[in-house]
Amino acid sequence: MADLDKDPAGPPGCPSAEGGSLLPAELHAWMLLLAATGAVEQRLRTVVKERLGVSHDEFLILCLLAAQPEQGLRMTQVAELLGRPKTRLTYQIACLQHSGLITRQSVCGDKRGVQVALTHQARSLLQEASGSLAETVTDALGRFMGPAQREAVRGLLPDLVEGPASEVPGPAPV
Template identity: 30%
Template structure:
């Protein structure tokens, strides 16, 4: 744990923004999760399928997939195991590297993603994009990228 000499407390305005952000993240996540429940998916599973669908041959090394999702390898392994039981993904060994494992989006997974994607996009629009003024949405994108850049 890093040592903090003197905490820089948030101002009242900063505290209000911070709490609005926390509340919004929870509201958005709940909304997106509820839309995906119809497809027996959660947001984490959906994101795994999206990343695999965008990869060449719908396959990625598990370690690369974990990095892209910013998940721990154990968390990803647990989720992929559950998805594998549902027939949405499969795992195979990496050619030329027996220790490497590759996650592959199955045909069943692809078909479910194609079916769920329009509903997910609609829920993203309803939960985040449409309620925000376009200029504010652009500013939000810049702000979130600044956060990512500061921690990457």
């Protein structure tokens, strides 16, 4: 908290960023990256709820499906890609279906398989909200990724180049 009092606009201090860490460089870099992304996620939760009316976990499902062809994905694939238990995912899918944002149907030839896909309503909603969501991410990264975090990311991704915030790439296809 003391670091925030000194420079409220700067990123919070990280005691282990000063060197002498017991962790290998890769693990240290990963922990700094997790701290920065956790801070971004906290900022994004509010905007997602306001703009899309869904929880952050439901938003992750929508983003995953948005990167897919219109036929969507099997629920088992969604669970694996997001690292979520299937039982929790079933509840979130039901909420999204009830909101009219996804469709759910049985997979032909596999009575246990369930395919989920975005509706046109969800695609429109995501498209309308994408600007403010991207701005939230860019602003939060700018605030929480100080020199130590950027250096940590470079340690994990040595070919990463530093560019203006407007060049932040979109999500990679899954």
